[in-house]
Amino acid sequence: MLYIIQTTLTLGFVYSLVALALFISYRILDIADLTTDGCYVLGMAVSVTAAYYGHPIFGIFLAIIAGMAAGYCTAFLQTRMGVPSILAGIVTNTGLYTINLMVMGWSSNVALLKKETIFMLFKHLGIGGPWMDLAIVAVIVIGCMALLRYFLSTRLGLSIRATGDNKDMVAASSINPRFTITVGLVIANALTGLCGALVGQLQKSADINAGTGIVVIGLACLIIGETVMNGKKNMTRNILACLIGNIIYRFIYAIILQTRLIPIDFLKLVTALIVALAIASPSLKENFSLYARRRKESL
Amino acid sequence: MLKLEKCTKIFEKGTINEKVALNQVDLKVNKGDFITLLGSNGAGKSTLFNAIAGTFLVDEGKILLDNENITYVADYKRAKVIGRMFQDPLKGTAPHMTIEENLALAYLRAGQKTASFSRISKKDEEYFREKLSMLNMGLEDRMHTLVGTLSGGQRQALTLLMATIVTPKLLLLDEHTAALDPQAAEKITALTKRIVEENEITCLMITHHMKQALSIGNRTLFMSNGRIVMDLNEEERKQISVNELLERFKESSKEEFDNDRMMLSE
Incomplete structure (x- = not known):
């Protein structure tokens, strides 16, 4: 039981990085960034490959840079080349599949048997014990959240928020939307890359298909968190919602795994349904209330 | 201060909908001028503003601001000095x-020395509070309220x-009180x-308010068919x-009026 809580919390923390990334792209910039799936695998592939060759810490940083590059690609396509934003993400994502295979030495998975990962560095020093994974992940994630919160109140952060919030005021506020969208997507994908990098070293493996559906799961967590936190009101709450939502999602996941309430093969379908319902809920509510009104009037 | 030299803007050039929105406009605005535009x-009033603000580039002509040629400067860069x-x-x-x-x-964006990562300080906050209290709308006590919850008049004041x-x-005001109720409009x-x-x-x-146009500021311009x-x-x-003024307004827009009538009678 304790082990389950440990793993759930660890995964909850680490995957909240993807939710944070989607918070930046989907909520703040109002762009559906589909680079996420491929970028997550890219981070994983880079970090695991680097660890394989004995550079686990360096691998994490490389993965962040790789994520940034992927984000820049998508941003470049949509801000400079006029590619519609969703398509830009899909194009980058498709290209990344080959890049990811290349990074992994043209094999579909890499395993880190008896290799060093960042999670083992402290174990040698004899501190932490079984909670070490969680502690490391929590420190990194909370650090990212604090940095992001700080950043969103800086001039650049405010400009990025205004870009997504009101397109009409952008130029009149001396904001260059090309630049703010680029910075936003680069930061978002840096976080996604970091998430992949940490998960790869946690699981001691990288798999070319590990990213399938990550973007939908991330969105589900974001929406769960916002609902629970009654979010969208202030930035600190919204950022914390990413973490809370993820922990809740992972607990549900663990319960399903343990109790076999739903066959585990159905999980992605269920997740997709949750996301579809959650995003559709405002218009569903509206349609329903209209329906109820008309019914009442006809009686 | 601001100088437009023979600025021309043609929309949908070469098509049947071709419209000369600005026709060889020359304008010299002196420092401290408060000009009303009728x-x-x-x-072509809004087109003139768009040309000055850089929403689009003029097809011909030159725009100078403080003797600096800004004809090809991007809109967001001009916004640093043009409100x-x-x-x-x-x-x-x-x-x-x-x-x-x-x-x-x-x-932060308009400040000359602020870097990308600068934030507002406690002192700035006080400054904002002071400025907001000047509006007399009680906004200084609602600094952490989302702007989306304010009324039109409050948003326009902000x-x-x-x-x-x-x-x-330079400040460009494009009928900024026209969408407000009379009281709010007066206040703004x-x-x-x-x-x-x-x-x-x-x-x-x-x-569009003739009386206002004559009572506010120190100079009044009148535009018709893309010309001042x-x-x-x-x-x-x-x-x-x-x-x-109304007479002359009718006179000068007669051409437009006739055009409209022609279209309607067809």
């Missing part, structure tokens, strides 16, 4: 950001403050007058009555 719909307000109160502020954050954005919190070289007009006069901002204001057809200075404004 003209019927489609006369602008629109008719729609929703266009000037970010609804999901607080009053303080909106002001911070305006304050936009005015944002456009002038760092004194711009009074505020505009006060802020512009106190800071000696050079200002151009589009209005009348330029009244302070003395000339005193001598002209609203009726006379």
